[in-house]
Amino acid sequence: MPDTVVSLQDTRLSLSGNAGMVDILKGIDLQVTRGETLGLVGPSGSGKSSLLMLVGGLDRATGGQVRVLGHDLTSMGEDALARLRRQHMGVVFQSFHLIPTMTALENVATPLELAGRRDAFDRAEAELEAIGLADRARHYPAQLSGGEQQRVALARAAAPRPDILLADEPTGNLDGDTGEAIMELLFGLRDRHGSTLILVTHAPDLAARCDRVVRLVDGRLSDAAVQDAAE
Amino acid sequence: MSLTVAARIARRELRGGLRGFRVFLACLALGVAAIAAVGSVRQSIETGLQQEGATLLGGDAEIQLTYRFASDEERTWIDDNASAVSEIVDFRSMAVVTRDGETERGLTQVKGVDAAYPLLGEVRLDPAMPLAQALNGTQDLPGAAMDPVLVARLGIAVGDRFRLGTQDFVLTAALIREPDDAGGGFGLGPRTLVRTEALQSSGLLAPGTLFASAYRMTVAAGTDMARLETQATGALGGSGLRWRDSRNGAPGVGEFVDRLGAFLVLVGLAGLVVGGVGVAAAVRSYLSEKTGVIATLKTLGATTHTIFLAYALQIAALTGIGIVLGLVLGALAPLALAPVIEARLPLPAVFGIHPAPLAEAALYGVLAAALFTLWPLARTEQVRAAALFRGAATSRLLLPRWPYLLALALLLAALVGAAAWLSGLARLTLWSAAGMTAAFVILIVVAAGLRRLSRRLARSRAVRGRSALRMALGSVGGPGSEAGSVVLSLGLGLTVLAAIGQIDANLRGAIARDLPKVAPSYFVVDIQTDQLDPLLTGLRADQQVSRVETAPMLRGVISRINGRPAAEVAGEHWVLQGDRGITYSAAPPNGTQVTAGQWWDEDYSGPPQVSFAAEEAAEMGLQLGDRITINVLGRDIEAAITSLRNVDFSTAGIGFILSMNPAALAGAPHSHIATIYAQPEAEARLLSQIGNAYPNITMIRVRDAIARIGEVLRGIAAATTYGALATLVTGFIVLIGAAAAGERARTYEAAVLKTLGATRRAILLNFALRSAIFGLAAGVVAIAAGGLAGWGVMTFVMETEFSFEPVSALAVVTGGALTTLAAGLGFAWRPLSARPARVLRARE
Structure with missing residues (x-):
């Protein structure tokens, strides 16, 4: 029986904006099993990134339940969520989100340091070497190209060997060839560490590489579009 | 043509409002306000002294003689040239009270007056009564009015007797106010007012005793005082007389107020320089946000000159607003505080809007704003159109072209020159300017060194595993570091405070701690020749x-x-x-x-x-x-x-x-x-013995005199500290500005760190550590620079020994670290409480 690592039940998210409350997610039910790769697709504004943020504990659901690795995220405090991410999750963003005041090496070492790993820098160096960026370790993000920044972000997410990798359109800001290389790296890392991968993407060919793809439309999972890539 | 276009661009840019310029405006307004307020108070006092000159002097003119009364010839000249004359005699003596066999003595400054006193103004007594009635006394004894401080010290009350020399007096009233008090200058003893004729048998006005006589005159309205002075010195010039008249009724006080005011303006100017750091930072931050706009304008064909003008005009408009705000504040604050200031001043002051000090403050404001904004403005030249596509402007500190450097040098010279000329303290101004410039350079070097050291430490194995410290060091040493603006603004403010602290502590130390070790117990005056031998014989036989x-x-x-x-x-x-x-x-x-x-x-x-x-x-x-x-x-x-x-x-x-x-x-x-x-334990006995044996002799207890001088110094130190605090407040505003400017970056950093698993405590520790690093660096530099300034002032100006005062120094470092910590943590709330998803999404 497959081991469920992510479980959403009637999950809702509403945000207040200038025009009042806006319902972003309108009751999502979704299970993700250990080692699975799940593609989240859908038009812009459908709620894909928001859903990913809820799974990462980076935002709080306003209704329903979000369980990750057996933890109910809706009842956990900010710091407990941070500790959960530190131990079990890695997140990759479209805009890389490297800390501009840290070098590539320091960026990669930070989550390992936060997890209390004594060999944080050695491991960070090994990760950078693995993605071919050993010579850029002492460079600040502003001194790296977009592709290099995303590779550093990938190394940072993968360095703690997370159970779950969350990737939010990781190739959205990159050209085709660079994006292709990044995806190779992402799937390579996932294969190497056996992590569960949830990937938000607009690209059908990327989605096609996932074990399963779910489609979001207007804050709901679209039944018609839900497919199992394996079928 | 380019000016019109530039003005139009400037107007459009300013439509966004003044939100990003709050620190700019606050720094400039506060600096200008402090200078305008000090200048206005000084002008108010000077106007008061001028308008009330005759009352302060006690007449339209005064002829003062030392040691003697006027000769017949002199008196005749005085009577011939005045419509009314009052003769005053002034000297130090001991007021003696004997009660139940115990004798109490107090040093007093005696003023003997005639029936015409006061020619101008009014003496206020408690209980209220005419002066003549108070000085007439009773049937047996002449009367006297005495300063309430001395009344309390001697433990007497109205109706009690006391003695001056060999003459008894009855205390008839407490002396609340003399109209001519401020003209007399610094006195070691509180005042006793008596009739001169009552002193004739006191033995205190014998030939050779130390007294001064003064002849106050009122003259017909419209008399040319300068001419009268010439006539007096012509007719009586060889007799050692000193002339004063209502043109400058209290010259010593006037000069003192002028000097202290000028000094405080210089302290205020230091505040403006500290504010200048904030002004420069605000302009730099504004222009860096405008990199995209500048690049776009260049793409559209705008010349470097037009762009420089467009932003210079905006800064000029904001400078105008800041200065006007400062002038309004600086002009109104003394008016609002007039009752409080008047109550503490023993001088008349005419509070009002005085244009001259406001113009001086405005001039300093314009020069300081120009000096501190020109460099950041010159950087608009360095923005390339390609910045639009690379997405980031260069953050390197590039030197502007030589015309700008020349303009900066000229502005600096103009600011220092104006301060030297307007304060009348050229030497002090030049030294202060040199000191500030040195502190400025040292702080820039230290900030650069701090960044380099932090960067190196962040990469060292020693801090691995201490993530908060490593991240704090990385942030201090990394790109976009706040080290420059924070260390500079806080460091300058603390340096001024540290220097004043060291000077103040050393001065007080020299007077209160070191002087008594070498000073005599008593300074004895008015020993008559025939009293000298018996007095010396007695003292030399005394074991103590x-x-x-x-x-x-x-x-x-x-x-x-x-x-x-x-x-x-x-x-x-x-x-x-x-x-x-x-x-x-x-x-x-x-x-x-x-x-x-x-x-x-x-x-x-x-x-x-x-x-x-x-x-x-x-x-x-x-x-x-x-x-x-x-x-x-x-x-x-x-x-x-x-x-x-x-x-x-x-x-x-x-x-x-x-x-x-x-x-x-x-x-x-x-x-x-x-x-x-x-020996200290013999002092009271000596006072009693000598006082009883020689009633005419005045004994000044040196400890009391030192305490009195200490009081005056404390007053000056307090005024200076207020001035320095204004500088520190400006420094604090600059700090808050820097902290506020960095809030967005910290919010983003906190969101990313949370994503990577950092708890709020870890993030807060990281922020607190970097604030402490800044505060500590600024504090250490302030101690070194302040100590150096203190050494310079004590060695070259005061010509006395300097000893480093650790308590004052420690207070400065602690204050610096706590201030930055408070500012840093005050702006940590939003970064800590923001949801990461929302912050990161906003950046996508």
Whole structure:
């Protein structure tokens, strides 16, 4: 029986904006099993990134339940969520989100340091070497190209060997060839560490590489579009 | 053409409002306001002194004589030229109260007046009564009014008796206010007011005793005071008189207020310079946000000149707003606080809007704003159109082109020049400017060093595993670091405070701690020649008296040097201000160090010779062989300087600028002074014994005098500290500005760190550590620079020893670290509480 690592039940998210409350997610039910790769697709504004943020504990659901690795995220405090991410999750963003005041090496070492790993820098160096960026370790993000920044972000997410990798359109800001290389790296890392991968993407060919793809439309999972890539 | 286009672009850019310029406006307005307020208060006092000059003086004009009353000839001239005349006599004495066999003594400054006093203004007494009634006293005894402080010290009440010399008086009222009090200058004892005729049998006005007489005159309205002065000095010039009139009723006070005001303006200017750092940071931050706009304008064909003008016009408009705000605040604050200030001032002040100090403050504001915004403005030239596509402007500190550097140098020279000229304290201004510039450069170097060191430490193995410290060091040393603006603004503010702290602590230390160790217990004046031997015999036999020194003393005024008016030769040197003590001695007293020339033979009786204090002679440009004319008791004595000697005034012992051969002063009535060095427990007994035996003698307890001087210094130090606090407040605003400017970056950083698993505690620790690093660096530099400034002032200005004061220094470092910590943590709330998803999404 497959081991469920992510479980959403009637999950809702509403945000207040200038025009009042806006319902972003309108009751999502979704299970993700250990080692699975799940593609989240859908038009812009459908709620894909928001859903990913809820799974990462980076935002709080306003209704329903979000369980990750057996933890109910809706009842956990900010710091407990941070500790959960530190131990079990890695997140990759479209805009890389490297800390501009840290070098590539320091960026990669930070989550390992936060997890209390004594060999944080050695491991960070090994990760950078693995993605071919050993010579850029002492460079600040502003001194790296977009592709290099995303590779550093990938190394940072993968360095703690997370159970779950969350990737939010990781190739959205990159050209085709660079994006292709990044995806190779992402799937390579996932294969190497056996992590569960949830990937938000607009690209059908990327989605096609996932074990399963779910489609979001207007804050709901679209039944018609839900497919199992394996079928 | 480009100006019109630039003005149009500037107007459009400013439509966004002033939100990003709050720190800019606050720094500039506060700096200008502090200077305008100090200047306005100074002007208010000066106007008050001018308008009330006659009342402060006690008449339209005054002729003052030392040691004697006016001769018949002088009195006739005075009566002929005045519509009313009042004769005043002023001297120090001891008020003595005997109660139940116990005797209480208090030093007092006695003022003897006639029936015409006061010619102007009104004496206020408690209980309220006419002065004549108070001084008439009772049937048996003349009356007296006494300062409430002395009344309390002596433990007497209205109706009680006390003694001055050998004359008893009855206390009829407490003296609440004398109209001519401020004109008299600094006095060691509280005032006692009596009728001069009641002093005739007191033994206190005997020939040779130290007293000053003054003849106050009222004259017909419209009298040309300058002409009257010329007439007086022409008719009576050789008699050693000193002239004052209502044009400058309280010259000493006026000068003091002027000097203190100018000094405080300089302190305020330091505040403006600190504010300048904030102004520069605000402009830099604004322009860096505008990189995209500037690049777009360049893409559209705007020249570098047009873009510079467009942003210079915006900054000029904001500078105008800041200065106007500052002037309004600086002009209104003294008006609002007028009742409080007036209540604390023993001087008249006319509060109002005074344009001159406001114009001075505005000038400083314009120059400082131009100085601190030109460099960031010049950087608009360095933005390339390609920045649009690369998405980031260069953050490197590039030097502007030479025309800008030249303009910066000229602006700096103009600011320092204006301050030197307007304050009248050129030397102090130049030293302060040099000190500020040095501190500025040191802080920039330290900030750069701090960044480099932090970067290196962040990468060192030593901090691995200490993530908060490593991240804090990384942030201090990494790109976009706040090290420059925070260390500079806080460091400058703390340096000013540290320097003032060191100077203040050293001054107080020198007077309150070091002086009593070497100073005598008592300074005794008015010892008559026939009293000297018995007094010395008694004191030398006393086991508890370690040393007694005496010297004959007369007072005189140096009127001419080599036949020319003294002021023409030596300007306004303090030795020429008023009368000076003169002594005589056949042989050089023990310990005398003659540095040039030779002391006269013991039996010398030729033309008068004088030995002059070496340091003062050098300052006045006097040399051996120069002839000086000294007026002693109305008689001119011309003496040749035949020797120079070292005189040490720092020990509060006997020290005379002028010492003459005995024959030169033969026949002049005089008294003697003495210094008594005794064990502290013997002081009260000595006061009682000598006071009982010689009622005419005045004993000044040196400890009391030191305490009184300490009080005055405390007042000055308090005023200076307020000035320095204004600088620190400005520094704090700059800090808050820097913290606020960095809030967005910290919010983003916190969101990413949370994503990577950092708890709020870890993030807060990281933020707190970097604030502490900044505060500590600024504090350490402030201690070094402040200590250096303190050493310079004590060594070269005060000419005394400097010792580093650790308590004051520690307070500065702690204050610095806590201030940055408070500012940093105050702006940590939003970064810590923001949801990461929302922050990160906003950046996508």
